[in-house]
Amino acid sequence: xxxxxxxxxxxxxxxxxxxxxxxxxxxxxxxxxxxxxxxxxxxxxxxxxxxxxxxxxxxxxxxxxxxxxxxx
Amino acid sequence: xxxxxxxxxxxxxxxxxxxxxxxxxxxxxxxxxxxxxxxxxxxxxxxxxxxxxxxxxxxxxxxxxxxxxxxxxxxxxxxxxxxxxxxxxxxxxxxxxxxxxxxxxxxxxxxxxxxxxxxxxxxxxxxxxxxxxxxxxxxxxxxxxxxxxxxxxxxxxxxxxxxxxxxxxxxxxxxxxxxxxxxxxxxxxxxxxxxxxxxxxxxxxxxxxxxxxxxxxxxxxxxxxxxxxxxxxxxxxxxxxxxxxxxxxxxxxxxxxxxxxxxxxxxxxxxxxxxxxxxxxxxxxxxxxxxxxxxxxxxxxxxxxxxxxxxxxxxxxxxxxxxxxxxxxxxxxxxxxxxxxxxxxxxxxxxxxxxxxxxxxxxxxxxxxxxxxxxxxxxxxxxxxxxxxxxxxxxxxxxxxxxxxxxxxxxxxxxxxxxxxxxxxxxxxxxxxxxxxxxxxxxxxxxxxxxxxxxxxxxxxxxxxxxxxxxxxxxxxxxxxxxxxxxxxxxxxxxxxxxxxxxxxxxxxxxxxxxxxxxxxxxxxxxxxxxxxxxxxxxxxxxxxxxxxxxxxxxxx
Numbered sequence: 330x331x332x333x334x335x336x337x338x339x340x341x342x343x344x345x346x347x348x349x350x351x352x353x354x355x356x357x358x359x360x361x362x363x364x365x366x367x368x369x370x371x372x373x374x375x376x377x378x379x380x381x382x383x384x385x386x387x388x389x390x391x392x393x394x395x396x397x398x399x400x401x
Numbered sequence: 402x403x404x405x406x407x408x409x410x411x412x413x414x415x416x417x418x419x420x421x422x423x424x425x426x427x428x429x430x431x432x433x434x435x436x437x438x439x440x441x442x443x444x445x446x447x448x449x450x451x452x453x454x455x456x457x458x459x460x461x462x463x464x465x466x467x468x469x470x471x472x473x474x475x476x477x478x479x480x481x482x483x484x485x486x487x488x489x490x491x492x493x494x495x496x497x498x499x500x501x502x503x504x505x506x507x508x509x510x511x512x513x514x515x516x517x518x519x520x521x522x523x524x525x526x527x528x529x530x531x532x533x534x535x536x537x538x539x540x541x542x543x544x545x546x547x548x549x550x551x552x553x554x555x556x557x558x559x560x561x562x563x564x565x566x567x568x569x570x571x572x573x574x575x576x577x578x579x580x581x582x583x584x585x586x587x588x589x590x591x592x593x594x595x596x597x598x599x600x601x602x603x604x605x606x607x608x609x610x611x612x613x614x615x616x617x618x619x620x621x622x623x624x625x626x627x628x629x630x631x632x633x634x635x636x637x638x639x640x641x642x643x644x645x646x647x648x649x650x651x652x653x654x655x656x657x658x659x660x661x662x663x664x665x666x667x668x669x670x671x672x673x674x675x676x677x678x679x680x681x682x683x684x685x686x687x688x689x690x691x692x693x694x695x696x697x698x699x700x701x702x703x704x705x706x707x708x709x710x711x712x713x714x715x716x717x718x719x720x721x722x723x724x725x726x727x728x729x730x731x732x733x734x735x736x737x738x739x740x741x742x743x744x745x746x747x748x749x750x751x752x753x754x755x756x757x758x759x760x761x762x763x764x765x766x767x768x769x770x771x772x773x774x775x776x777x778x779x780x781x782x783x784x785x786x787x788x789x790x791x792x793x794x795x796x797x798x799x800x801x802x803x804x805x806x807x808x809x810x811x812x813x814x815x816x817x818x819x820x821x822x823x824x825x826x827x828x829x830x831x832x833x834x835x836x837x838x839x840x841x842x843x844x845x846x847x848x849x850x851x852x853x854x855x856x857x858x859x860x861x862x863x864x865x866x867x868x869x870x871x872x873x874x875x876x877x878x879x880x881x882x883x884x885x886x887x888x889x890x891x892x893x894x895x896x897x898x899x900x901x902x903x904x905x906x907x908x909x910x911x912x913x914x915x916x917x918x919x920x921x922x923x924x925x926x927x928x929x930x931x932x933x934x935x936x937x938x939x940x941x942x943x944x945x946x947x948x949x950x951x952x953x954x955x956x957x958x
Contacts, residue, residue: 367664367666369666369669369670369673370666375669379673385676386482386680393472394621394622397472400614400619
């Protein structure tokens with residue numbers, strides 16, 4: 330686990346990855362911590378973008394509901 | 402079909418294949434071949450994801466579903482945006498962090514090699530079968546309509562795909578998919594506008610929608626809860642989310658699309674692109690089917706859309722066939738008058754007459770179907786022929802060829818992703834991990850190309866011997882649902898339940914897979930639920946096994 334943290338943020342080869350992964354597998358559970366990402370296009374944060382996608386889905390569901398009601 | 406249509410069809414297909422193969426020729430390393438050198442931008446990823454999911458069956462079957470049951474099928478996709486967000490938050494960062502080639506590599510670093518192999522083998526089995534169906538399903542319809550030999554159609558599609566997928570790998574898949582999506586959208590938009598233009602003069606688009614709505618085609622949401630029903634709101638937001646999580650998060654044919662992103666930002670945005678556009682795209686395709694339905698209220702459709710099967714009915718059935726046809730002609734004339742009356746005056750009385758005649762027409766179609774099925778070994782649903790029958794009869798010369806290119810392009814785009822994913826999983830998770838651990842990059846690159854070719858030939862062979870029953874679009878989803886739940890369960894445990902070990906999840910996965918197959922064979926339940934059932938069994942049993950193992954484990958210093 331500690332080996333992975335040392336390497337975090339740096340480029341490392343696939344052999345290095347294999348070695349770290351093997352060690353981690355021996356230790357049992359292994360979930361690396363996440364880095365901060367680049368910002369998404371248009372939106373100020375990823376949460377904003379996710380909210381927009383979910384809101385869009387809700388809007389389509391409501392529209393579909395209204396269409397269904399209208400023609401019932 | 403006119404020579405111009407043949408030129409447009411083959412010109413479009415050969416241009417796309419040639420461009421894809423030439424532009425991406427000579428991949429020099431494994432990363433370039435399997436991950437497209439990680440240089441893809443979000444719109445390429447988004448289009449590639451959409452093109453992979455939208456097979457030819459989507460463009461043959463979905464308008465037919467719109468014609469038959471209106472907007473109901475749209476509910477199936479409502480959970481997709483939620484799945485895209487969940488994947489973007491959890492799965493994508495981890496895949497990037499671990500620099501994996503395939504989704505299953507992650508399972509070895511989290512658990513052990515046996516879990517990785519189990520998930521990879523389950524994927525290879527289900528996707529290997531699906532790849533054959535992806536080629537066969539449209540081929541059986543197109544060969545019948547175009548009068549082509551079925552085996553020739555299967556082999557033609559398979560070989561064209563193999564050419565550029567073997568040559569250019571992931572980059573060729575993504576590049577051709579961009580062009581194929583362009584052809585697909587152009588063709589579908591043109592078909593839609595011509596359809597509207599061909600409606601009777603006094604029937605505007607909104608009046609056409611009103612007519613469809615009055616005949617029950619605009620019912621988009623169904624709130625009734627029934628485990629046997631695939632398309633209702635509850636299924637969409639529970640089992641549907643699990644299906645899409647499995648498909649986009651653990652199926653290598655999709656994972657490979659976003660692993661080729663230039664950065665994590667591009668991959669996530671590609672997924673969001675799909676989350677935003679998938680539902681509107683399906684709505685649009687269903688609306689085409691609904692407009693075909695409206696068009697056929699005024700223009701007489703065939704009693705049975707699969708004209709070849711109808712014409713080939715044996716002579717012993719000729720009298721029954723003629724009687725059905727005569728009655729159908731009478732019913733259609735009354736129905737057309739009722740539709741015209743309703744357009745001028747949308748009263749309840751006119752609507753009731755229209756619905757009554759529509760019901761009678763459906764009964765006659767059902768009798769025609771029974772008559773054909775009595776004598777036919779290949780029972781392909783007649784809904785699959787509705788849109789192609791309209792294309793062949795009513796679209797102008799040139800556009801028929803373009804629309805056929807749309808369908809072939811969709812078939813090729815899905816198949817190429819599947820072959821690419823089958824090859825990368827075989828190379829990375831099986832060959833490199835088990836058989837040859839110390840090969841050079843060049844060696845694995847060659848192996849990947851050989852495996853792509855091998856899976857292409859397997860898919861063509863399977864397509865050549867496949868004899869399908871019932872609805873083609875569902876068969877692919879059913880095969881997926883049987884395996885996806887278990888694979889997703891393994892990934893859910895890997896991502897969210899840190900204390901569970903490899904042995905516990907492996908045993909749970911084996912039991913879950915057997916249980917899902919038994920449930921599928923013995924219980925009358927909509928196949929979408931198999932995803933949720935498989936995933937839940939893996940998670941619950943893995944927790945139980947882990948608790949059991951902890952109790953029996955000796956205390957360590």
